Amino acid sequence: xxxxxxxxxxxxxxxxxxxxxxxxxxxxxxxxxxxxxxxxxxxxxxxxxxxxxxxxxxxxxxxxxxxxxxxxxxxxxxxxxxxxxxxxxxxxxxxxxxxxxxxxxxxxxxxxxxxxxxxxxxxxxxxxxxxxxxxxxxxxxxxxxxxxxxxxxxxxxxxxxxxxxxxxxxxxxxxxxxxxxxxxxxxxxxxxxxxxxxxxxxxxxxxxxxx
Amino acid sequence: xxxxxxxxxxxxxxxxxxxxxxxxxxxxxxxxxxxxxxxxxxxxxxxxxxxxxxxxxxxxxxxxxxxxxxxxxxxxxxxxxxxxxxxxxxxxxxxxxxxxxxxxxxxxxxxxxxxxxxxxxxxxxxxxxxxxxxxxxxxxxxxxxxxxxxxxxxxxxxxxxxxxxxxxxxxxxxxxxxxxxxxxxxxxxxxxxxxxxxxxxxxxxxxxxxx
DNA sequence: CATTTATATAGACAGCGTCAAGATATGGTT
DNA sequence: AACCATATCTTGACGCTGTCTATATAAATG
Numbered sequence: 001x002x003x004x005x006x007x008x009x010x011x012x013x014x015x016x017x018x019x020x021x022x023x024x025x026x027x028x029x030x031x032x033x034x035x036x037x038x039x040x041x042x043x044x045x046x047x048x049x050x051x052x053x054x055x056x057x058x059x060x061x062x063x064x065x066x067x068x069x070x071x072x073x074x075x076x077x078x079x080x081x082x083x084x085x086x087x088x089x090x091x092x093x094x095x096x097x098x099x100x101x102x103x104x105x106x107x108x109x110x111x112x113x114x115x116x117x118x119x120x121x122x123x124x125x126x127x128x129x130x131x132x133x134x135x136x137x138x139x140x141x142x143x144x145x146x147x148x149x150x151x152x153x154x155x156x157x158x159x160x161x162x163x164x165x166x167x168x169x170x171x172x173x174x175x176x177x178x179x180x181x182x183x184x185x186x187x188x189x190x191x192x193x194x195x196x197x198x199x200x201x202x203x204x205x206x207x208x209x210x211x
Numbered sequence: 212x213x214x215x216x217x218x219x220x221x222x223x224x225x226x227x228x229x230x231x232x233x234x235x236x237x238x239x240x241x242x243x244x245x246x247x248x249x250x251x252x253x254x255x256x257x258x259x260x261x262x263x264x265x266x267x268x269x270x271x272x273x274x275x276x277x278x279x280x281x282x283x284x285x286x287x288x289x290x291x292x293x294x295x296x297x298x299x300x301x302x303x304x305x306x307x308x309x310x311x312x313x314x315x316x317x318x319x320x321x322x323x324x325x326x327x328x329x330x331x332x333x334x335x336x337x338x339x340x341x342x343x344x345x346x347x348x349x350x351x352x353x354x355x356x357x358x359x360x361x362x363x364x365x366x367x368x369x370x371x372x373x374x375x376x377x378x379x380x381x382x383x384x385x386x387x388x389x390x391x392x393x394x395x396x397x398x399x400x401x402x403x404x405x406x407x408x409x410x411x412x413x414x415x416x417x418x419x420x421x422x
Numbered sequence: 423c424a425t426t427t428a429t430a431t432a433g434a435c436a437g438c439g440t441c442a443a444g445a446t447a448t449g450g451t452t
Numbered sequence: 453a454a455c456c457a458t459a460t461c462t463t464g465a466c467g468c469t470g471t472c473t474a475t476a477t478a479a480a481t482g
Contacts, residue, residue: 020430041336044469055431057471062429066470115335124330125252127396143399163411170393170400171412177392178385185338188354189381200374201382204419231461255438266462268440273460277439 024062026052031073035116040070067126071135074121078135081110082142088149096158096209100202103149104176108198111180118180146173159209168209175201235273237263242284246327251281278337282346285332289346292321293353299360307369307420311413314360315387319409322391329391357384370420379420386412 020026030051034043045066049056063069084106090099111118121139126132150165150172159168179198182189189197231237241262245254256277257267274280295317301310322329332350337343361376361383370379390409393400400408 023429039336039339045471046469057432058430060471119335122392122398123334124326124396125250127398128250140399167408167411170404170408171386171390171415173399174389174393174408174412175382175386176389178388179382181333181388182381182385185335187333187338188351188384193381197378197381197385200378201385204382208415208418234460256440257438268463269461271440 020052020054020058023052023054023058027059027062027069028072028076031069032076032117035073035120036114039116040120043070045069064131067129067131070120071126071129071132073117074126075135075138077114077117077121078139078142081107082145084110085142085145085149090149090152090156090158092156096153097202097206099153099158100205101199104179104198104202105195107176108180108183108194112183112194115184118184122177143169143173153209157211160211172205175205231263231265231269234263234265234269238270238273238280239283239287242280243287243328246284246331247325250327251331254281256280275342278340278342281331282337282340282343284328285337286346286349288325288328288332289350289353292318293356295321296353296356296360301363301367301369303367307364308413308417310364310369311416312410315390315409315413316406318387319391319394319405323394323405326395329395333388354380354384364420368422371422383416386416 027048030048031043034048034051045059046056048069049059059069063072085103088099088103088106120126126135147165147169150159150168153159154161154165179194179201181187182197183191183194238259241259242254245259245262256270260267260270270280274283296314299310299314299317331337337346358376358380361370361379364370365372365376390405390412392398393408394402394405
């Protein structure tokens with residue numbers, strides 16, 4: 001492509017300087033684009049570098065290896081999820097049903113809208129790799145926020161206190177994760193039915209949570 | 212169009228004939244070994260061929276490409292799961308709790324024992340690929356067997372009939388799938404707690420299913 | 423100014439999936 | 453038995469990949 005020789009570069013804003021400016025962020029953003037368009041398998045560091053307009057080895061100054069890049073992308077996903085959970089408000093007059101419905105649908109919509117990122121976030125590769133401790137911390141912080149949701153529901157007497165918030169969070173997240181999987185490619189369900197399935201799941205959940 | 216178990220070839224380990232005998236099966240078995248030891252990412256067709264003792268391109272006479280091989284491995288996994296579900300017996304005197312407990316633990320134990328195969332089975336790659344229609348059929352047959360479990364539970368009046376067997380199967384499988392994920396690498400849970408978490412989930416499930 | 427440090431580059435290498443062309447064995451037909 | 457189509461296996465080659473090494477340049481520091 002247009003690889004301008006960097007010697008005595010003109011400093012016009014249109015031209016690329018020798019130093020990119022914020023290559024790390026640009027790489028993550030471009031990775032997300034590629035991953036959404038072609039899946040994780042379709043992402044190669046060389047194509048990525050080309051898309052951003054740098055040499056093949058430039059990314060290695062910002063990420064130890066490809067896995068570190070993927071972990072950064074996945075971390076970004078957990079940050080988005082974290083903010084989503086942060087925004088769940090528990091108004092005193094809101095019925096439990098409504099609160100759960102909003103939260104569940106927010107989560108599922110994220111998974112449905114960005115299935116490849118979602119799979120990357122929860123794939124075993126990044127979770128088993130001891131190198132990706134920071135990613136795992138980001139993910140667990142996100143889950144911690146989810147646990148807090150149940151703490152709030154209990155302290156506002158919206159749900160009973162028979163089970164610990166952590167246990168409730170674990171079980172409901174498990175269901176949520178499975179529903180996300182069902183929603184992705186028609187695994188064991190029609191995509192159109194997801195809303196209805198989630199609704200049924202919520203109804204059943206309310207039965208066991210009600211005070 | 213599966214199978215090529217042609218002859219009663221006597222060629223044992225010592226002899227290495229030009230034709231392998233049942234290369235297809237040998238490739239699947241060796242793939243499982245490698246995947247269990249080194250993960251799906253650690254499987255290359257070249258190493259695989261080497262392990263089996265054939266040339267790099269020999270596998271292409273039995274599988275269209277690498278994905279087709281992986282689909283065959285995953286199909287094998289669903290067959291195992293299918294047999295597991297087949298063996299779930301519903302005795303008239305068995306309490307619902309016991310039946311569910313056995314089934315759930317069987318499923319989770321499979322996922323815990325072979326996490327990489329499990330992830331391969333439910334990974335998006337094979338489900339989004341139109342080429343792997345046979346794999347998808349095998350998987351759905353397995354799920355169909357799971358639905359039958361709930362049909363039996365209803366017809367033997369172990370559970371209520373407020374929801375369709377399909378819907379119950381979808382929701383409970385979702386939870387099961389999430390629990391399997393929790394159990395795999397300590398995602399949002401300690402591995403030691405899985406049994407306890409599953410127990411709680413079952414208890415809650417019984418509440419909503421009871422007649 | 424000089425020098426250290428951060429960032430970007432080209433070159434090289436082994437490993438990968440897989441296509442193409444050729445070799446050999448097997449099973450079915452005559 | 454002889455023949456041949458077909459299934460099976462082989463070597464060779466190609467382009468793509470992740471990533472190491474050595475080198476060049478810009479920016480930061482003092």
